[in-house]
Amino acid sequence: MNDSPPELQVRDVTVRFAGLTALDGVGLTVAPGSVHALIGPNGAGKSTCFNVLSGLTRPASGTVRLGGTDLTRLAPHRIAALGVARTFQNIVTTEGTVADNLMLGRHAHSRAGFAASALRLPRAVREQREHRARAREIAELTGLARHFDSPVALLSYGDRKRVELARALCLEPRVLLLDEPVAGMNAAERARTAEVVREVRAGLGLSVLLVEHDMGLVMRLADEVTVLDFGRVIAHGTPDEVRRDPEVLRAYLGTPGEEDAA
Ligand code: ADP
Ligand code: MG
Numbered sequence: 001m002n003d004s005p006p007e008l009q010v011r012d013v014t015v016r017f018a019g020l021t022a023l024d025g026v027g028l029t030v031a032p033g034s035v036h037a038l039i040g041p042n043g044a045g046k047s048t049c050f051n052v053l054s055g056l057t058r059p060a061s062g063t064v065r066l067g068g069t070d071l072t073r074l075a076p077h078r079i080a081a082l083g084v085a086r087t088f089q090n091i092v093t094t095e096g097t098v099a100d101n102l103m104l105g106r107h108a109h110s111r112a113g114f115a116a117s118a119l120r121l122p123r124a125v126r127e128q129r130e131h132r133a134r135a136r137e138i139a140e141l142t143g144l145a146r147h148f149d150s151p152v153a154l155l156s157y158g159d160r161k162r163v164e165l166a167r168a169l170c171l172e173p174r175v176l177l178l179d180e181p182v183a184g185m186n187a188a189e190r191a192r193t194a195e196v197v198r199e200v201r202a203g204l205g206l207s208v209l210l211v212e213h214d215m216g217l218v219m220r221l222a223d224e225v226t227v228l229d230f231g232r233v234i235a236h237g238t239p240d241e242v243r244r245d246p247e248v249l250r251a252y253l254g255t256p257g258e259e260d261a262a
Contacts, residue, residue, distance in 0.1 A: 037212060
């Protein structure tokens, strides 16, 4: 249970959409148990990279490996079952209670099957009870316990976004992919979510790959940072190294600073 997660390796991945190269020979490695941030300007290819990692987009070339397993051409549900779970940039649930949403995340682990559940066979009933107990633990870990039986529609925006995170955790991932987990949140909600990510990483022993525009949060959370610009990796290193990289400054600011020209 507490063995470290497998390394996630992206090697030389290229993705083309009609006439546009969204990813161009991208490589990165998420070290076991680390928080790795993937940053870059809008349109850099960050979400496309997540889509490749979760099996929604097939790359033209390149490979994705989790430990010894090649994920590159597997279907999304197979990748999820192998321990890679994600949240989406723009999707926030409005249906059902927090518990309902977390139980959806548990389905990948269901052994009893729908027929047995519908017939309320003893094994299925026991299994449902276990899933609910685990869902509750994950709600506690993500700060959602007091809302467990509340309709998601009544929660604050920050809590609703954390329901997405909790639902991904219900898949018991070894690697968690978070696409802009604090986008649209206020400062207090951002700080709370950052704390949750830190606690979850430590408590569940996961690796995290994080796409985020909030640089303060990236600098505080990440062990390593990879920077994309126009589908290419332009820098990689510790947050401190990346922050001072001239290529990165240029990508974010558009033009080189006066000092660079001098
Ligand atoms: P980011 O998440 O870094 O903002 P994306 O990965 O969403 O960037 O997009 C990278 C580039 O690929 C953009 O130019 C975007 O318009 C394009 N793109 C993304 N998805 C598709 C798609 N399904 N079809 C065509 N172009 C796409
Ligand atoms: Mg995106």
